[in-house]
Amino acid sequence: MTDIFDAIQRTAKRIKKAIDVKDIGYSQQANSSGETQLQLDIQCDMIIEEEFSQVPSIHTIASEEKEKEVLLCETGKYFIAYDPLDGSSLVDVNLSVGSIFGIYEGAFEAKKMVASCYVVFGPRVEMVFAHNKTKLHLLQGEDFVFVKEIRLNNKGNINAPGGTQQNWEPYHKEMVDNFFAEGYRLRYSGGMVPDLHQILLKGGGLFSYPNTSDRPKGKLRKLFEVFPFAFAFKKAGGEATDGEFDLMELECFGIHETSQCFFGSKYEIKKVREVYANNR
Structure with missing residues (x-):
């Protein structure tokens, strides 16, 4: 190594x-x-x-x-x-x-x-x-x-929502808005690396890139982006999910296969799972 x-x-x-x-x-x-x-x-x-x-x-x-x-x-x-x-x-x-x-x-x-x-x-x-x-x-x-x-806190205060809002599902938008209502700060540059890096170094928060109407299977690639960051977050004491399963439990059938993904502290990912469980 x-x-x-x-x-x-x-x-x-x-x-x-x-x-x-x-x-x-x-x-x-x-x-x-x-x-x-x-x-x-x-x-x-x-x-x-x-x-x-x-x-x-x-x-x-x-x-x-x-x-x-x-x-x-x-x-x-x-x-x-x-x-x-x-x-x-x-x-x-x-x-x-x-x-x-x-x-x-x-x-x-x-x-x-x-x-x-x-x-x-x-x-x-x-x-x-x-x-x-x-x-x-x-x-x-x-x-x-x-x-x-790097170690994440149980809860953060950064919200980095990816994808175009008009293409989100209503329940996803409601979830994002609820985090802002809790006092979370918007931090989104359009770059996956700097946005997730900020969440890691600031102690926690949520990065989300959901399935959208224009990208029904998500945008981010499992092998190149999703799995590497899921691994880093979990080793730092955080969590990573596709809304239902741990991202590190997902299979991959092609090198460019994509998935919706959520990375964050335990508190935020628990909230994500609750929202998505109620809207399957």
Whole structure:
């Protein structure tokens, strides 16, 4: 696992340099979801593949920017799914973006996840690695240094609701409004990594991305986004659900399969489950 951790640190430093360029224009290509890719998306994807190809313990990789899996080393045991640059459309307005990694042993299945990691590229470059615990690291000069273990409180005060409101189910909107009525603060940038990072570092809250009328099976991808953050939240003492089941109990039948998802402290996820149980 150390060799993978080191490789992710190398990718983070290279991606940080890639972000600091003048031209981040769109390419003529589209990713697996049909979204036009930024040149930066493609470059970050190449950086990660280059670094992972040097790690013999990595068997196969899957990227949000690639249609299919890529075999790297037949004798490796780890399967890594990653989103090279989540929120890349925010780069041109200088908001935080990030990279997400799900590390699986033997196959791309939630029950086989052994670690997850994400990197936040903001005013500072921070990396959160979840294995036995969820730990925060900070890039200082050329090295990442350990800062602290992340632990969530039982209840938070941040509400980060994803998706377009006009496409929400009425009961979901009522739930979101009820959290605001309790005094929760709206914190939503449009980037999954910075929004979930804020909830983790501020001690709790709720990030929600429900099924919507325009995306009836959710928007966020299980292998690249949902499972990695579910793993990190649970290791930090929080919870993650699809409204009914623990996200880490879900099966995945394709590398780009999506799911509605909710991440937060125990209090908020309990509320989510109650609301969704009454509206199945």
